[in-house]
Amino acid sequence: MPKSFFLFICCVFTLLKPCIGFAWAFTEDFKQGFYWGSLPISFGKFVSSPADGELLSRLTDEAQQEWENQAGKEIWSVTPGYSTNAPGGNHIRWSNNFAAETGYDPNTTLAVTVRHASGTYFSKVEIILNGGNSALRSNTNNMLKKTILHELGHTVGLDHSQQYSIMGANLSGVSALTFDDSQGINSAIDEIQYRQQIGYVSPLASESGNKTFAACGSVAFISGNDSDNDSGTKSFVLSLAMGIMLSMLIAARRQKLPISILQ
Ligand SMILES: [Zn+2]
Numbered sequence: 001m002p003k004s005f006f007l008f009i010c011c012v013f014t015l016l017k018p019c020i021g022f023a024w025a026f027t028e029d030f031k032q033g034f035y036w037g038s039l040p041i042s043f044g045k046f047v048s049s050p051a052d053g054e055l056l057s058r059l060t061d062e063a064q065q066e067w068e069n070q071a072g073k074e075i076w077s078v079t080p081g082y083s084t085n086a087p088g089g090n091h092i093r094w095s096n097n098f099a100a101e102t103g104y105d106p107n108t109t110l111a112v113t114v115r116h117a118s119g120t121y122f123s124k125v126e127i128i129l130n131g132g133n134s135a136l137r138s139n140t141n142n143m144l145k146k147t148i149l150h151e152l153g154h155t156v157g158l159d160h161s162q163q164y165s166i167m168g169a170n171l172s173g174v175s176a177l178t179f180d181d182s183q184g185i186n187s188a189i190d191e192i193q194y195r196q197q198i199g200y201v202s203p204l205a206s207e208s209g210n211k212t213f214a215a216c217g218s219v220a221f222i223s224g225n226d227s228d229n230d231s232g233t234k235s236f237v238l239s240l241a242m243g244i245m246l247s248m249l250i251a252a253r254r255q256k257l258p259i260s261i262l263q
Contacts (some may be wrong), residue, residue: 002254004010009192011145015182015229021176023099023161023162023163023165023174023180024158024159024165024167024180024181024184025158025159025160025161025162025184026157026158026159026187026188026191027154027157027158027159027213028114028159028213029115029117029157029211029213030157030188030191030200032203032204033120033195033200033201033202033203033204033205034115034117034120034121034122034157034202034204034211034213035120035121035157035190035191035192035195035196035200036121036122036156037120037121037122037196038073038196039073039074039189039192039193040074040075040076041075041076041077041125041155041217042076042077042079042089042090043064043076043077043078043089043090043091043092043155044076044078044079044083044087044089044090044091044092045060045061045079045081045082045083045091045092045093046082046083046084046085046086046091046092046093047082047083047093047094048084048093048094048096050084051080051263052094052137053082053084053134054082055138055139055143055144056082056092056094057080057081057082057118059139059144059145059148059183060078060092060148060152061078061080062145063148063149063152064076064078064152065144066149066176066177067149067152067153067177067185070098070177070182070184070185070186071182071186073188075156075185075189076152076155077116087126089124090124090125090126090155090228091126091127092126092127092148092228093126093127093129093149094128094129094131094137095128095129095130096131096132097106097131098128098129098131098132099147101128102114102128105214106130106132106133109130110129110133110136110143110147110171111127111128111130111147111148111150112127112128112151113125113126113127113128113134113151113154113155114126114128114212114213115154115155115157115212115213116210116211116212116213117210117211117212117213118210118211119201119205120200120201120202123210125155127148127151127152127154127155129144129147136213140174143171145173146166146171146175147171149177150166150167150171151167153166153167153181153184153185154191156185156188156192157191157192158184158185158188161180161181161184163175163180164178165177165178165180165181166181167180167181167184176194180213189246198259241261
């Protein structure tokens with residue numbers, strides 16, 4: 001197939017993508033080439049109050065299983081139960097001082113996922129839950145479960161989807177992972193494994209020091225003033241960019257060249 005025709009097909013797919021339902025996206029840092037050097041990702045659950053432990057532990061375990069059922073493989077190695085020790089390693093925890101700790105508005109933000117990288121690899125990820133939100137803390141209307149599902153998606157490099165899905169920017173009526181979420185997680189895991197196989201190194205990996213990617217990851221309240229009003233334009237632009245990236249990625253793979261489109 002001529003390369004120009006192949007690119008044409010990719011562009012058509014890009015333009016139609018919002019219509020036919022694919023709207024997942026990768027985070028900017030993941031697109032820049034940062035990724036997990038190995039899977040599964042060790043992951044722990046920490047609480048300062050044992051009263052929070054059982055619920056946080058159970059919902060995290062459920063969320064892990066639901067993502068992994070979609071992916072068909074183990075993504076996180078979650079330590080059973082919970083710990084009341086000081087948090088360490090990759091983990092999820094409550095923050096009783098959410099605004100000061102994260103810089104996010106506690107009135108509109110339920111949680112934040114922070115990815116750290118050293119070299120080309122993610123070195124640590126933290127999910128910080130807004131402990132000042134009592135409805136979230138008690139899982140009212142399944143808020144905590146959906147928030148954990150959403151934030152776990154961010155840990156591997158999934159960004160907000162433009163679709164009505166768990167990875168959508170707003171906490172919505174969606175109660176379970178959608179086809180769009182499934183497409184997203186499988187694409188992310190495939191991309192991680194491909195980079196691992198070829199030993200991919202981000203062009204940005206040599207920048208000195210540890211890097212922290214301030215969480216794309218927040219889930220605004222459904223009544224919050226999020227950016228859905230311009231989602232059509234954003235969806236188009238994001239889809240175009242994703243389509244171009246995808247077509248270049250596939251073209252690079254076909255030529256068996258190291259990926260360079262993530263720069
Ligand atoms: Zn988010």
